[in-house]
Amino acid sequence: MNSVGFLNDFVDTPALLINEPVLQKNLKTMAAYCKNTGIALRPHTKTHKCPEIARRQLDLGAIGLVCAKLGEAEAMAEAGLGPLLVANQVIGPLKMKRLLKLNDQVDISVCVGRVEHVEELIRTAEGANTILSVFIELEVGMQRCGAAGPVAALDLAKKISDAPRLEFRGVMGYEGHAVGTKDLVARHHKAETAHHELALAVAMIRENGIEVPVVSAAGTGTFNLGVDRDELTEIQPGSYCLMDSDYHGYENVCDHFELACTVLATVIDQVDRRIVLDVGLKSIATDQGLPVTRWREDIIPFEIHEEHYCMEAGEDNPVPRVGDRLELLPSHICATANLYDEFHVFREQSLIARWPITGRGRYT
Ligand SMILES: Cc1ncc(COP(=O)(O)O)c(C=O)c1O
Structure with missing residues (x-):
């Protein structure tokens, strides 16, 4: 049976x-794609939440890990893994305490999407006399979190780069509405549009003399769609390692x-x-x-x-x-x-x- x-x-x-040879093949396929394309890979750990799989991803060349929550980041840090990017807004005094603790242990960045987020991080970093690393999250069509457009992103970038205790690491714009679109042509179009929007915001920030070292986007459904090295420096897919029957019904993923x-x-x-x-x-x-x-x-x-x-x-x-x-x-x-x-x-x-x-x- x-x-x-x-x-x-x-x-x-x-x-x-887990069928280990299949997992390993998936990990190698994504690592090889990134190597050949010249794009960095920062896999999302929300899929497996498992340090052993994360370790394998790093061993195959991933430049770091994305975590959905601070707790997930703590699990990875406890296993000695990093650098970590929490692709989420980290808010409130209890989380600030935990962020400071993690920041002492591992290279960790968190996302901001509005001025209040930046201000809380500035207060936290100054209070602890430390440096906190920050990504701006841009809203690129999914209608979830993130700064609404290039001007809002530029305002945040200026505020971050003016703050002596914040380090501006880059811009992230996850195009979840494209990733979850089953039709390949529509998915490709949405991904391209989202990546262009991200590139527009990044260009505006750079034109204002602020360096943007990292531009991050994409999931398993869009890992190779509209991925242009002039626009993105890295991709952050999660599900590709284990896969599921939903994703397996997606053209250009199941292949x-x-x-x-x-x-x-x-x-x-x-x-x-x-x-x-x-x-x-x-x-x-x-x-x-x-x-x-x-x-x-x-x-x-x-x-x-x-x-x-x-x-x-x-x-x-x-x-x-x-x-x-x-x-x-x-x-x-x-x-x-x-x-x-x-x-x-x-x-x-x-x-x-x-x-x-x-x-x-x-x-x-
Ligand atoms: C911020 C972020 N990045 C990347 C992903 C990619 O995930 P997947 O490859 O599983 O579609 C997700 C999925 O929810 C996400 O929320």
Whole structure:
């Protein structure tokens, strides 16, 4: 029923599996693309939250890591990994304390999108008599965080470069609206437009005599779309390493990256063609659709509960029995990996490691 039956005696379910050669191939593919294009790679750790995978990304030439939250950055710093870019606005006295502590341990930058963000960082850096590193986040069409356009970005750049205790590292503009567009032509167009907007803001800052060392954008869906060395110095994809069934349905992503991760589940009940698995909302993400069964496309999911997944085996196909194991393909790997303490890593027919997901659940 599944190709990982050799794990039956070692790995209880639900469990998150990584096929290590596939992971390594994905990592090498992205590293080679960046090397050949002459663009730097700063992978996003939000996908795996796992220092072992981050270490492999750095070993293959990544210039640093992106983290979604301060907690994720702490997990990477605890493992001795960096430099780190928190692609988020870090706000409030409690986080400022943690940022200062991290800043003593590792090369860390955080994002700002408005004057208040800059002012809080100036106060923090001056109070601690230290230097804090800053990226400006530009809003490039996703309608999330970030400075709204070149003039707003220039205002922030001036304020940062005038602050003796802030170091201006660069501009980031994540084009999430393009990354998540399935149609390739539309995705390409949106990515190009977003990267041009980013380039426009960077040009305006440079014309005002302020150096912009780094220009960062892109995710797995746009890693090679509209990526021009005159506009971007680096890309920051996350999902490419493990992939998921949603991304695997994207042209120009599935051609480069393979599914490296599955959730192993056990059939705990069965009536006629209906089966129930021991996974649910607490062990697999569903925000990008109900996960499907690997190798058994005939098994149709129909309802998921907290700890139960109800599916139906197709006519003319064997019905899995109680105790059988099935591999599910996560539809959203970043949200799924965050539900587990560890990856079970296998190569060919052997379990080779358990990698702690130390950044999981560290939302603050
Ligand atoms: C700031 C930022 N950078 C990069 C990414 C790229 O992620 P992925 O490659 O998984 O699409 C994301 C995804 O949410 C993001 O929020």
